[in-house]
Amino acid sequence: MMVGYLIANGLYTFKRYLLDKDFFSILDFLLFSFNLSFAVPIIIHTLNYFPFEKPVYIERKWIIIVPYTIGILNFVALSIVYLFFPTIMIINQAINLSVFVSIGLIAYKFVIFFIFKKKLPKERGNIFLPLKISLLILLASFVYSQISILYFGSPPLFITHLISYIFILLALVYTIGRYNLLDLNLRIRLNIRHSIIIGLWRIFLISILITFILLISTNQYEFPNIHLTKSGIEIIDKPLNPSLQSTYEKLTILILSAIAFFILWKLNKYVKNYLDKRYFKTRFDYRRAANELYDILTSNLSIKDLAIGLVNKLKQQFKLKSVGIIFFRKDEKVCGLEHYGFDDERFMEFCNLWGNDIINNIRSLDRGIRIDYLPQEMKSIFKDIGFRFLIPIKSKGEIIGSLLVGEKLSEESLNQEDIQFLTSIAGQMFIAIENAFLYEDLAIQDRIKHELEIARKIQLASLPNSIPNIEGLDISGISLPALEVGGDFYDFLNGKANEVTVIIGDVSGKGTSAALYMSKVQGIIRTLNEFDHTPKKLLEKTNHLMSKYLEKNFFISAMSAHISIESRSIVMARAGHSPLYYYNSEINSVEKITGKGMVLGLGKNELFDNFLEETRFQFRQGDIFLFITDGIVEARNQNDLEFGEDNLTSLLIDSKSLKASKIRDHIIKSVQDFSGDNNQFDDMTVVVVKVV
Structure with missing residues (x-):
């Protein structure tokens, strides 16, 4: 329906002044009228069932009967005007009235929503937010169309309608993929989604800038004839020279265009920063990360506290989906575990099953590797649990630990610079780990000695x-x-x-x-x-x-x-x-x-x-x-x-x-x-x- 509207609207935009009564002209206009009349009612009807059924709307038949009735009346009225009153002015007025009807139907949908808001099922997160935003953009597109015609005397650009309907399509696709609706798996990785949204947003801004430049370039500007003298500024009643008038007009258009460009550039920067933060694309500060990790490594911590500190800091700095750390004693015993991104039982089972295999596969490594280089069985397990990189921690040629790193929250893989940084940090960990081993051994000995002394006193007293x-x-x-x-x-x-x-x-x-x-x-x-x-x-x-x-x-x-x-x-x-x-x-x-x-x-x-x-x-x-x-x-x-x-x-x-x-x-x-x-x-x- 919406694609048909776009086609009809695009054809009609170029042919609205060619009122030939041939078959294709009539078909073009009827197709345009049908889509203009029923696009919004069908969207309203769809939202009663999507992304999930809303009984409060479905049980009240009048909620959907009203927009369809208005759509039928609107289509009939447009058809009668076109067939029996074939003048450009009357047809344009009828189309403008139909656009106002569509605006009214969108407003009607929002009114119905607020009336029955408390009776609606509880949303899963912000499931309706993309659809609400897309409807507001569609409403803005209709309003812009009327402003363009009423105040500037020119029809709206085809691209503005195209963008508004593309937003609705994207909102539907996003909602289906994000919440796995209709048994469809349409999920797009976050980094790709980020690039698509940024690209569409910039296309939208460029279209606004082009539209603005076209609008101001079609206007006629009257400039006063200003003459500079030694004593001041004089305004002369005589009109400006045509060449000077043209120069002033071009300069005005250039200044207004520059101002519009600056405003849109600032807006783009603000939105991009928001999207970067929303999709975890913030820039990584290696120097700051190194200083914060160094503070943890130089603290006197137990094995458990050291593991927790390192995992939390790496998760926070790299914005990782999953990260884990395993410590080994005497090249084989798993003695310290910490993780983020999955449940404790699953990670413990993973470490117990694959701890020795990890040692055997990273014994000869001097830097981190992708799990793609591991044996097939291990690679499958690592991918299933969410790890993508394996980084050894060595001391005097012995394996004393391993960093297990997944992909970033932005769903990007770690780049070579990230791997080099983590490998460098892993190379500095061995002193902290050995100190933690010693600290833990002493703490255990002191605790056992204290507990045994108490037990001895209790036993002697008995x-x-x-x-x-x-x-x-x-x-x-x-x-x-x-x-x-x-x-x-x-x-x-x-x-x-x-x-x-x-x-x-x-x-x-x-x-x-x-x-x-x-x-x-x-x-x-x-x-x-x-x-x-x-x-x-x-x-x-x-x-x-x-x-x-x-x-x-x-x-x-x-x-x-x-x-x-x-x-x-x-x-x-x-x-x-x-x-x-x-x-x-x-x-x-x-x-x-x-x-x-x-x-x-x-x-x-x-x-x-x-x-x-x-x-x-x-x-x-x-x-x-x-x-x-x-x-x-x-x-x-x-x-x-x-x-x-x-x-x-x-x-x-x-x-x-x-x-x-x-x-x-x-x-x-x-x-x-x-x-x-x-x-x-x-x-x-x-x-x-x-x-x-």
Whole structure:
């Protein structure tokens, strides 16, 4: 419809004064009249469904009936005038009236919009903005046509109508492509779109300038006859010389044209700056960028902060769609990641899958490369995630990082100057990265040391603060973790004045994890002891609770022994723990008490209960009960020999006359002397109970 209007309007512009009543002249005018009458109603009708349906308009039939009715009346009126009143003046007046009708219909559309604005569906962004602007340009074109005819007496230039309708077509195409409407993918890359808009805008300005020059060149100018004298300026009634009049006219046209050119040049500059900013085409300042990046590189930052600072600054300076940075340790381990332009999970997956391949492919590079030079599989992955360039970061020949750079927001690729700049920056990063590695290592060590010190204090506080004072028993205990914290524990549960329950245990492993489980099982045992359970029942209940919390690769050995002075008996149950070493003073010998039992958390509750057995025997004055963890007998010397049970039993016999605390210290010192300079291999716990 609009193209037909352009053709008809163009033909009619050249033939409007040739009112031949031949077939083609009549067809030209009717085509022109039809398009002039129905172009705006059809546009209004289209906007009821585009870019999406608007039920508030569709349900009210009168909204579209009104413009079509006016269009029909307008077309009929123009046809009657042309066929029955074939004079140029009447036809021109009818056409001018039709243009005013079109202007009124456009205004009608805007009025309808403002009336029902609140009932319209919420827009996605500024989806209607291009269409609104194009309609305003069309309205301006109609107004310009009338001004041109009424005030200058000349018909409007064909190009003004052409531009107004081109804007409508471009607005439709842009809206369809920008919001993926009608299942069409018409998207044009931003840099191409920028060039097209700038080109059309300049054509529009040139057409305005040409139109203005043509308009002022057709006017007649009357200049006063000014004569300069010694005493002043005289205005003479006599007309100017024709040649001088012509010179003044040309000079006036030249000055007005220069003023118009200057105004349009300024307007073009303002619009171009706006479009450059809108399409991210601002000029890049390499010196400023280098200074800002240098400030980040010379700051004492952690790996994470360094990565965040570099990515944010590169994104901001280069106006990038996507950018990422990966740090490597020892040429292979991915240790620091930061990115912009996609979600965390996708980038982490990318780095984990392709980190080593990135190293292998950039090991021999001294500068950045396009991903087109990578192997096909890697190239496809890089393109899919949005990267276009790969820039290595090296230190002493080793790969310690890589910059991953996508295209700019303007959808332009990085030029050679950009790549050289990024390569130069990457060459300066290695010092900052190595400092960040060192800073992070020190921070981790300090944090671990601080946390372990706190954990050690907590663990020591959880061990018995005092030895129970029970007449007839001399008791002592100690626990020495191999690290700052360990998994060994012991406890004295003293419910009555003449009896005590000794608990000793060992959590598999060492360090913080073992200490956490140790604290948990110790708390459970203390709570269950309030119910006055036997040693066997106490371990069974503990296993039922701990099996819910223990991970599969952890288990706990434990022993519970109830010692009664009144009955001179000991009742014990052993859940996979080291045996109880019993010094029998009557025969001056050490026996190993090894009742059946499996470790806590290893098997099902029923299996644990059935396998665990309870042992009871009598004792006499001078007997000694030695509770240990396996760190005592498994301690090794420089020859990789174990301390062993034989040495332990000999020590116990040799120190039988000593107090419990002295026996404890003698065992610990002997083990340490045996180990020599070897580091303590395992946690060591000793509890001595001597009957006095």
